Amino acid sequence: MIIEVRRAIASLVILMVFSPALLAENADAQQDGAPIDVMGKVTNHDYFELPWGKVYLPRILYSGGEMYFYSSTERALESGEFIAEEGAGLVRYDGEPITMDLSITSHLIYVWFSLIVTFIITFLAGRKYKRGIGRDIEPKGALLNMFEALFVFIRDQIAKEFIQEDKYEKFVPYLYTIFLAITLMNLFGLLPWAAAATANLTVTATLAFITFLVTQVSGSKDHWRHVFAFPGVPKWALIILTPVEILGLFTKPFALAIRLFANMLSGKIMIVCILGLIFVFTELFGAAIGVASGIFWVLLTVALYFLKALVALIQAYVFTLLSGVFIGMAVEEHHHEHEETSVAHAPDVATQHN
Amino acid sequence: MLYFLNGGLLAFDTGFGFWVFITTLIFLYAMNKWLVPPIMNALKEREERIRDSMESAEKALAKAEEISRDNEKALKEAEVAAQRVRKEALEDAELLRAERVEKAKKEAEKLLEDARLKIEQEKKSALNELRNQVAELAVESAAIIIKSELDKEKSQHLVDSFIKDLSKKN
Helix, strand or coil: CHHHHHHHHHHHHHHHHHHHHHHHHCHHHCCCCCCCCHHHHHCCCCEEEECCEEEECCEEEEECCEEEEECCHHHHHHCCCEEEECCCEEEECCCCECCEECCCCHHHHHHHHHHHHHHHHHHHHHHHHHCCECCCECCCCHHHHHHHHHHHHHHHHHHHHHCCCCCHHHHHHHHHHHHHHHHHHHHHCCCCCCCCHHHCHHHHHHHHHHHHHHHHHCCCHHHHHHHHCCCCCCHHHHHHHHHHHHHHHHHHHHHHHHHHHHHHHHHHHHHHHHHHHHHHHHHHHCHHHHHHHHHHHHHHHHHHHHHHHHHHHHHHHHHHHHHHHHHHHHHCCCCCCCCCCHHHHHHHHHHHHC | CCCCCCCCCCCCCHHHHHHHHHHHHHHHHHHHHHHHHHHHHHHHHHHHHHHHHHHHHHHHHHHHHHHHHHHHHHHHHHHHHHHHHHHHHHHHHHHHHHHHHHHHHHHHHHHHHHHHHHHHHHHHHHHHHHHHHHHHHHHHHHHHHHHHCCCHHHHHHHHHHHHHHHHHHC
C-alpha cells in the first residue's frame, strides 16, 4: 500500500517536472513574451478552465440603463454593441462604460460549486439523521462519522466555546456553512487548473460583510452600549473611545477579509512563481539545466502544496473561529449591577474580550 | 486580453460581489431554515438520550448498591437476631426443663405424701371398724353368755369398761 502510494507520488512528480519543461521549450513560440501568466492564474476570468480546455461563460452586462445578455465575451464583441478597450475592458459602442458587470465568472462558478457541494453534503447527512441513523442509533459509516466530527467540532469548539450558552445554537448553521463552504473554496484552489475563489478579495469581503451583518443584527444592548457609551469611563473619554469603538466594528470584518484573501492568494502565486523558475532557468541556461533544476522546484512545489492544503483548512477555521468570536462578543450580555462601580469591573470586561 | 479586470487584484468587483452576496444569503437562509436544524436536533436528541440513560444507569447502580448494602445489613442483623433468639430459646428451654423437673419432683412427693396419708387414714378407719366389730362380736358373745348365766346389764357394763380401757391402752 505504502509502496504503491510512493510510486504514484514519484510518477506524479516526474510528470510535473516534464510537462512544464516541455511547455518551457515552446515558450519562445508564444508571442507575448511571458510564458506563464502569473496573475491570470489567480484572477477572475470570463471562462471556466478545465483540464482539457476552456468553457466560456455568459456575460450579463448592465450599461446605460439597459441589460445585455451574451453567451460569451466573443458573442458580445460579435454583436457589435460592445467593443474592447485597452485598459478598461468592455465598453458599449457609444463609449458608455459598464455600470454593473453581472457576468458569470470563473470564481463565481467555484463559489457556487462550493455552495452546491456543501448543500449536498448537508442534505445527505441530514437525510440519514432523519431516517434515525445518528439520532436513534450510533452514526454508521465513515462518511457520516466524518461529517459528525466536523459538525460537532464547529458546534462545540467554536459556537459553544465563544458564544453565550443560551444563544449559541442560533449561530451553528451559519458557522458550519461558512466553514464548509470556505474550506471547499480553498481546496478547489489546490487543483492545478482551478482557482480558489477565496483568493479573490470580492469573495472574502462579501463573506466578511455577511459576518458583519450577522454580528450587528444579533448584537445585544450591551454591545451597543459598549460602542457608544463605554461603561465605567469618564464622559470626556467617550469622545476618543466612541470613534475607536465604531472603527473597531469595521476593522474586524476587514481583517477577516484581508487575512483569508492574502493567505489564499499568496499560496497560489508562490506555486506558480516557483514552477515559473523552470522557465526562467530554461531561458537563462538552456533546456537541460531547466529540466534538471526542475526536479528541485517541483519538490519544493510539492512541499508547498502540502502547506497549502494545511493553510486551506487553517484559514477556513480561522475565518469561522473569528466570526464566532465576533458574534460571541456582540451577543454577550453583561450584568452590571452597579453602574457607578463598573470602573472596578472594567479589567474583567477587558479580559473577557481578549 | 482580459476583458474583465476592472481594477487590479485589490479592487472590489460590484457585480461579482452582488452575485456572491445574493447566492450566499439565499444559501445561508436555506441551510438555517431546512438543512441544519434537523441535524442539530438529531444530535441534541441523541446526546440527551445518552446523558439521560447514563444518569438513570448511574442512579440504578447506586440504588442497587444501596439495596445490596441494605440486604447485607439486614442479613447481619438477622443473623445476630437469630443467634440471640436461639440463645434465649436454649436458656428458656433449660429453665423450663428445670422447672418441669422441679414440679414433677414436687408432684411425685405430694403424691407419695397423699398416698401415705390415705394409707394412714385407711389404716385408722380399718382399725376402728375392726375394733367396733370386735366389740360387737364380744358384746354379742357376752350377751349370749350372760343371757345364759348372768345379769345382762352388769355384764354389759363390765364389757364397756373393758373396751374403754382397751382404747385407752391403745
